[in-house]
Amino acid sequence: MAESLKCQVCNKAATVHLTQIVNNKIHKVDLCEECAHSKGVTDPDGLSLADLLTQTTIAAGDGEAGIECDVCGFSAADFRRSGRLGCPACYSKFESQIRPMLKNMHRGQRHEGKVPERSLSRTGARHRLGDLERCLRDAIIDERYEDAAGLRDEIRTLANNIDGGGRG
Amino acid sequence: MSIAAIVNAKAELTHGRRPKAPVVLSTRIRLARNLEAYPFPGWAKESQRREILSTCMEALESVEPLQQGSVFQLEKLNKLEKQILTERHLISRELLDAKDGAGVVISGNQGCSVMINEEDHLRIQMMANGMKFRQLWKGIDAIDTILEAHLDFSFSSEMGYLTACPTNVGTGLRASAMMHLPGMVLANQMEKVVRAVNQLGIAVRGLFGEGSDAGGSIFQISNQQTLGESEKSIIGRLTNVLNSLIEQESNAREKMLESEPLKLCDKIGRAYGILKQSYMLTSSEAMNLLSLLRLAVDLKVSPGRWRSVIDRLFIESQPGHIQYAAKEKIDAGQRDVLRARLLRKEFSSLPPLNFDKVNGSY
Numbered sequence: 001m002a003e004s005l006k007c008q009v010c011n012k013a014a015t016v017h018l019t020q021i022v023n024n025k026i027h028k029v030d031l032c033e034e035c036a037h038s039k040g041v042t043d044p045d046g047l048s049l050a051d052l053l054t055q056t057t058i059a060a061g062d063g064e065a066g067i068e069c070d071v072c073g074f075s076a077a078d079f080r081r082s083g084r085l086g087c088p089a090c091y092s093k094f095e096s097q098i099r100p101m102l103k104n105m106h107r108g109q110r111h112e113g114k115v116p117e118r119s120l121s122r123t124g125a126r127h128r129l130g131d132l133e134r135c136l137r138d139a140i141i142d143e144r145y146e147d148a149a150g151l152r153d154e155i156r157t158l159a160n161n162i163d164g165g166g167r168g
Numbered sequence: 169m170s171i172a173a174i175v176n177a178k179a180e181l182t183h184g185r186r187p188k189a190p191v192v193l194s195t196r197i198r199l200a201r202n203l204e205a206y207p208f209p210g211w212a213k214e215s216q217r218r219e220i221l222s223t224c225m226e227a228l229e230s231v232e233p234l235q236q237g238s239v240f241q242l243e244k245l246n247k248l249e250k251q252i253l254t255e256r257h258l259i260s261r262e263l264l265d266a267k268d269g270a271g272v273v274i275s276g277n278q279g280c281s282v283m284i285n286e287e288d289h290l291r292i293q294m295m296a297n298g299m300k301f302r303q304l305w306k307g308i309d310a311i312d313t314i315l316e317a318h319l320d321f322s323f324s325s326e327m328g329y330l331t332a333c334p335t336n337v338g339t340g341l342r343a344s345a346m347m348h349l350p351g352m353v354l355a356n357q358m359e360k361v362v363r364a365v366n367q368l369g370i371a372v373r374g375l376f377g378e379g380s381d382a383g384g385s386i387f388q389i390s391n392q393q394t395l396g397e398s399e400k401s402i403i404g405r406l407t408n409v410l411n412s413l414i415e416q417e418s419n420a421r422e423k424m425l426e427s428e429p430l431k432l433c434d435k436i437g438r439a440y441g442i443l444k445q446s447y448m449l450t451s452s453e454a455m456n457l458l459s460l461l462r463l464a465v466d467l468k469v470s471p472g473r474w475r476s477v478i479d480r481l482f483i484e485s486q487p488g489h490i491q492y493a494a495k496e497k498i499d500a501g502q503r504d505v506l507r508a509r510l511l512r513k514e515f516s517s518l519p520p521l522n523f524d525k526v527n528g529s530y
Contacts, residue, residue, distance in 0.1 A: 078211075084210050084211075087207040088204055102327075106394065107395070107396040112398045114312070114399060115325075116329075
């Protein structure tokens with residue numbers, strides 16, 4: 001007899017085997033009856049394959065459950081439990097887990113749509129401001145006062161430009 | 169603004185002025201957006217969610233269509249008021265379970281609503297009668313651009329708009345249509361259709377989204393994929409699928425008229441009789457009868473102007489709306505009585521069905 005498959009969520013013996021074709025790629029998911037029910041597999045209207053793939057893909061990367069996001073403290077285990085991320089920075093922290101998931105879910109892996117130009121130029125300017133402030137501190141510590149004066153002027157101009165708006 | 173104002177307003181979905189179309193009841197586009205500086209709502213602390221709420225509310229004040237609208241904090245609404253907003257598709261079922269600090273801003277004609285602290289910080293949505301994706305995208309793109317002037321959205325050039333769930337990342341765009349597909353339901357074709365469109369990355373759900381049933385043969389059809397494709401391409405691909413469903417639905421109807429005209433006339437005739445004469449109707453029975461009557465209008469068995477009455481009643485005969493109109497606490501049985509009374513009254517002037525064009529020889 002073939003080796004019995006394990007549920008991809010809880011590792012119990014799997015009795016529900018789901019095959020779906022998305023973008024000409026075959027996805028197979030094996031679940032025990034309980035998980036199948038709780039994931040809505042038995043209710044065809046409520047089944048979201050994407051959600052299911054999220055959770056089973058995360059379950060596969062078991063050894064990494066301890067990793068935490070430096071910004072918000074969200075862990076890989078939290079991700080696995082909820083299928084949701086903690087904060088925007090989680091995308092880079094958990095990139096190795098998220099990437100393969102995106103490949104299964106979406107048509108491509110690179111954003112092709114709208115770009116928030118105004119928002120980006122503001123955040124870009126703010127990051128630049130942070131860099132300049134660091135340089136200014138270094139210049140003062142190193143007693144490079146001429147450099148420091150130049151940096152201070154640059155910071156002033158940039159800060160005035162950012163003041164136009166933008167929160168959160 | 170109060171819930172009463174929402175219920176009594178001439179809203180886009182209940183009183184839209186444009187003539188109603190067969191098959192496509194309404195279309196909707198929503199965008200998921202998040203602020204860079206905060207955790208997503210499900211992981212944020214309560215104090216952070218309150219900051220997000222006030223920051224977003226303030227930014228929304230500069231969106232012109234919302235200025236004459238209503239603002240609600242979910243924790244200040246009772247269960248019935250929330251149910252009313254859900255039944256009118258102004259908030260999602262997910263927002264009902266949201267933690268403290270959730271809110272919604274609704275435009276005067278209820279064609280636009282923005283949920284705050286649902287799964288994402290902002291869920292902007294626009295809805296319209298019939299197939300209106302181009303107009304909706306134009307409107308929602310403009311609102312999003314206004315908000316971007318005030319809010320720093322979390323965005324990565326690689327992965328696009330970053331969302332709480334990776335299923336929405338990229339454009340954060342979900343476009344959907346409410347489709348009335350009684351022909352394919354009666355012909356038992358829906359299972360096949362669902363399977364076929366799923367393979368194209370398109371989801372089929374019931375009237376109230378994920379996990380809801382397809383009462384009244386109404387299905388919500390939407391894109392599942394949000395990354396790797398532009399907004400216009402997502403909408404274009406969905407539109408192609410919808411157009412092909414409209415064609416299949418009309419084929420199913422024609423086939424039924426040819427092969428089983430009596431069965432179809434009988435179903436429609438019974439629906440007509442029950443809607444005009446019954447004294448107790450559950451909401452699921454009412455949905456199915458209204459669905460058959462809408463089919464009758466499409467087949468020109470009933471006059472075209474009744475389509476918009478029927479679409480309004482799809483919403484106004486939902487349990488929350490019946491309870492709200494009763495003005496006092498009633499149970500499900502009393503609701504069924506009031507629902508039947510409402511439908512008798514609404515259809516009292518509905519003229520007799522005219523089957524000549526469908527089935528002249530019987």
